[in-house]
Amino acid sequence: MQIDETDAELMRLLAGNARLPVATLARRLGLARTTVQARIERLERDGAIAGYTLRRGAAARAAIRATVLVSIEPRAAAGVLTRLRALRGVEACHTTSGRFDMILEVAADSTAELDRTLDEIGDAQGVRGSESLIHLTTKIDRR
Structure with missing residues (x-):
């Protein structure tokens, strides 16, 4: 699987806060919401994103x-x-x-x-x- 700079930035944003709405991610990345949603689904399907978790304070x-x-x-x-x-x-x-x-x-x-x-x-x-x-x-x- 190929991860480009946009995917890497998307994963960095999700790592910082996995609960960010797709619309917020899209705005920060300068992409359409549907494009970001498709990228997330592809990253999950291809195993680059294995899941989301809770970080304890x-x-x-x-x-x-x-x-x-x-x-x-x-x-x-x-x-x-x-x-x-x-x-x-x-x-x-x-x-x-x-x-x-x-x-x-x-x-x-x-x-x-x-x-x-x-x-x-x-x-x-x-x-x-x-x-x-x-x-x-x-x-x-x-x-």
């Missing part, structure tokens, strides 16, 4: 966030992933190359809850080791 987010770097035993990924899916605090899991096999995004409402989640990650069969990085202050967030 600071008042509704977990108080503590961490990145957890995980090393696993060979051929243990499926079992580890099954265990991680069951942990409420694990928001995302990415495989990676290098010294660690997975990067987890973890959220908790308290240090005690984070500690429990980290213990459960470390106790999962197939986990060789982990390293936790507690997020202090967000300086850039383009999500």
Whole structure:
């Protein structure tokens, strides 16, 4: 799929506020409303736009966030992933190359809850080791 500059700008506007009316998007892009609607439908159909979501404000987010770097035993990924899916605090899991096999995004409402989640990650069969990085202050967030 080819994404031109207009598509990229449309997606940037939607990323900033997915609830913008098509008429407002059309006005900002200098295009007809029907053209913008057709572009949105094409971007959705072709998979460039996978969906729309809610971004939580600071008042509704977990108080503590961490990145957890995980090393696993060979051929243990499926079992580890099954265990991680069951942990409420694990928001995302990415495989990676290098010294660690997975990067987890973890959220908790308290240090005690984070500690429990980290213990459960470390106790999962197939986990060789982990390293936790507690997020202090967000300086850039383009999500």
